[in-house]
Amino acid sequence: MAKSQITLLSDLTPPSLERTWLTSPHPTLPIVATCSSDKTVRVYSLTNFKLLSTISGGHKRSVRTAAWKPHVTGESVLATGSFDATVGIWRRWDNYGKNESNAAEVEESEAASDEEDEEWRFAVLLDGHDSEVKSVSWSPSGMLLATCARDKSIWIWEDLDDGDNNFETVAVMQEHSGDVKCVSWHPTEECLASGGYDDTIRLWREDLDDWGQVACIKGHSGTVWFLDWEGPENTPRTSAEQDTSSLTSAWRSQRSLSGPRLLSCSDDLSIRVWRRLPKEFSQMGMSSSAATGIPSIIRPTGADENWEEDAVLPHAHELAIYAVAWSRRSGLVASVGADGRIVLYEERFVTATDSEAMETEPPMLKTEWSIIAVVDGAHGIYEINHAAWAKRADRGAVDEAEEQEVLVTTADDGSVKVWTVQR
Amino acid sequence: MTEVQNLNPTILNVADLPTRNRPSKKYSDYESGIFAAVPNPADFLSSDSEDDDLLEEPIDEQEIYDLIKLISDPEHPLSLGELAVVSLPDIFIKPTLPNVPGSPLQTVTVLITPTITHCSLATVIGLGVRVRLEQSLPPRFRVDVRIKEGTHSTGDEVNKQLGDKERVAAALENGALMQVIAKMMETCQ
Numbered sequence: 001m002a003k004s005q006i007t008l009l010s011d012l013t014p015p016s017l018e019r020t021w022l023t024s025p026h027p028t029l030p031i032v033a034t035c036s037s038d039k040t041v042r043v044y045s046l047t048n049f050k051l052l053s054t055i056s057g058g059h060k061r062s063v064r065t066a067a068w069k070p071h072v073t074g075e076s077v078l079a080t081g082s083f084d085a086t087v088g089i090w091r092r093w094d095n096y097g098k099n100e101s102n103a104a105e106v107e108e109s110e111a112a113s114d115e116e117d118e119e120w121r122f123a124v125l126l127d128g129h130d131s132e133v134k135s136v137s138w139s140p141s142g143m144l145l146a147t148c149a150r151d152k153s154i155w156i157w158e159d160l161d162d163g164d165n166n167f168e169t170v171a172v173m174q175e176h177s178g179d180v181k182c183v184s185w186h187p188t189e190e191c192l193a194s195g196g197y198d199d200t201i202r203l204w205r206e207d208l209d210d211w212g213q214v215a216c217i218k219g220h221s222g223t224v225w226f227l228d229w230e231g232p233e234n235t236p237r238t239s240a241e242q243d244t245s246s247l248t249s250a251w252r253s254q255r256s257l258s259g260p261r262l263l264s265c266s267d268d269l270s271i272r273v274w275r276r277l278p279k280e281f282s283q284m285g286m287s288s289s290a291a292t293g294i295p296s297i298i299r300p301t302g303a304d305e306n307w308e309e310d311a312v313l314p315h316a317h318e319l320a321i322y323a324v325a326w327s328r329r330s331g332l333v334a335s336v337g338a339d340g341r342i343v344l345y346e347e348r349f350v351t352a353t354d355s356e357a358m359e360t361e362p363p364m365l366k367t368e369w370s371i372i373a374v375v376d377g378a379h380g381i382y383e384i385n386h387a388a389w390a391k392r393a394d395r396g397a398v399d400e401a402e403e404q405e406v407l408v409t410t411a412d413d414g415s416v417k418v419w420t421v422q423r
Numbered sequence: 424m425t426e427v428q429n430l431n432p433t434i435l436n437v438a439d440l441p442t443r444n445r446p447s448k449k450y451s452d453y454e455s456g457i458f459a460a461v462p463n464p465a466d467f468l469s470s471d472s473e474d475d476d477l478l479e480e481p482i483d484e485q486e487i488y489d490l491i492k493l494i495s496d497p498e499h500p501l502s503l504g505e506l507a508v509v510s511l512p513d514i515f516i517k518p519t520l521p522n523v524p525g526s527p528l529q530t531v532t533v534l535i536t537p538t539i540t541h542c543s544l545a546t547v548i549g550l551g552v553r554v555r556l557e558q559s560l561p562p563r564f565r566v567d568v569r570i571k572e573g574t575h576s577t578g579d580e581v582n583k584q585l586g587d588k589e590r591v592a593a594a595l596e597n598g599a600l601m602q603v604i605a606k607m608m609e610t611c612q
Contacts, residue, residue, distance in 0.1 A: 376526065
């Protein structure tokens with residue numbers, strides 16, 4: 001049944017000697033940042049899979065999470081979140097790899113500053129959370145940084161970009177009734193999703209200068225460990241006998257009303273896909289204040305959103321699922337967890353056979369998720385804490401015209417592995 | 424911890440606790456009962472063939488019990504074994520992935536019976552057991568420590584905390600909490 005194959009391309013070396021929690025791929029450069037319990041962040045190359053630098057000295061406890069700020073030119077900016085309750089912002093001029101090609105030039109022109117250009121500059125420490133920071137996420141524009149912690153709060157910070165590393169607290173949201181485990185921004189809009197120990201997923205938007213909850217999704221029966229969004233251009237796969245262009249255009253027009261879907265994984269061993277109901281449907285349905293329980297006098301009813309379950313992915317994990325990753329390139333979903341397994345899922349259009357589906361206008365498009373590959377013991381006996389898709393950058397990828405991708409997985413023994421997928 | 428919560432806990436005699444070599448009275452029925460004629464499988468396993476030294480000795484429930492029975496209760500000068508907070512019949516070892524042939528992963532489940540149903544130290548005791556097992560067992564074991572059903576007023580809440588990998592990891596970096604745990608472990612050899 002599983003025709004696709006996941007093949008190990010390389011380990012990132014040398015690995016951390018302690019547990020690694022998460023690996024964040026850079027938005028444009030072929031590098032990743034790995035967060036470790038040894039209080040450091042390691043930056044590795046996806047070109048040769050070697051360690052480039054180690055960011056240390058900023059955090060007093062485990063580094064749990066990290067995220068690269070998007071749309072920065074000439075410089076890389078990394079946010080890190082730690083069990084020490086702080087969020088660090090780090091900066092480094094973009095010259096990885098450049099030194100190799102024109103080392104002589106660099107030495108001549110920048111001999112004096114060369115040494116410090118190699119280093120990560122500690123920019124600022126964002127202080128506010130009362131306990132362990134679990135997740136950080138930059139908004140699509142890079143203007144806003146969301147952070148969350150065991151203190152049940154989500155903070156939104158605005159990067160003032162004033163050259164002086166000033167961040168301003170924009171909002172503190174405290175609706176979650178337990179640890180907030182993850183935050184993730186919508187790929188194009190300023191809409192934040194969060195999940196946590198209270199088993200809920202919540203969505204947040206700014207309305208008249210005030211950030212507030214616009215939806216609370218109660219669908220999981222265990223801690224929500226991780227969230228990821230569908231890529232804005234994603235379409236399910238078509239089979240040979242299906243009319244690709246008509247299905248795709250029908251899909252796009254339906255999608256333009258509801259926007260990208262949200263993916264969640266949980267301690268309840270399930271992975272679910274959530275879809276926003278288009279506004280006209282949701283207002284016809286229940287009154288919007290019923291959805292969030294907040295009286296409409298406090299929040300304008302127009303802000304509330306109705307989210308419904310779109311799909312439950314096939315069951316494939318025997319222990320807690322710690323991370324899911326929805327590829328923006330291929331649309332594939334990868335999941336990992338405490339059982340040490342990597343599972344890949346694919347969404348396909350299902351040809352509507354029953355007349356009912358054909359009669360509705362426009363025709364309701366049906367899709368189906370299936371497991372296309374499984375790797376048991378992907379990191380030996382160790383639990384896998386995170387998975388992320390990245391652009392392939394090693395020499396093996398050069399011949400292909402089409403952009404290739406790799407899956408990066410991060411485990412309890414400190415190992416980070418890079419995998420290729422053959423579909 | 425200034426106020427002792429259970430002033431008069433039931434205490435088991437150390438001599439009665441189950442051990443490998445000298446089964447307690449509770450289990451000695453096997454020896455005089457219908458299984459008396461069946462040779463103990465352990466007799467075959469402990470044959471002195473040299474190859475045996477190379478194989479990893481399988482870890483059984485008794486060994487798990489031995490690892491945790493001497494942990495001290497945080498409020499009594501007694502061990503978890505003596506207080507019957509942990510007991511041999513409430514320890515289970517099962518393959519984690521029964522459908523994956525040859526998978527080395529095994530799940531150790533330890534059910535904890537707090538001495539009183541509203542014991543606020545249940546989480547600390549559970550954490551102590553989990554930490555002790557994670558530090559002693561090879562990493563192929565998945566440790567599952569939970570409150571025995573019906574023995575604690577907020578059992579589900581405690582179980583959720585004990586099962587949360589991230590919270591347990593953070594607790595290990597909490598100096599004050601680890602001092603309490605270290606004190607509980609002092610009585611383990």
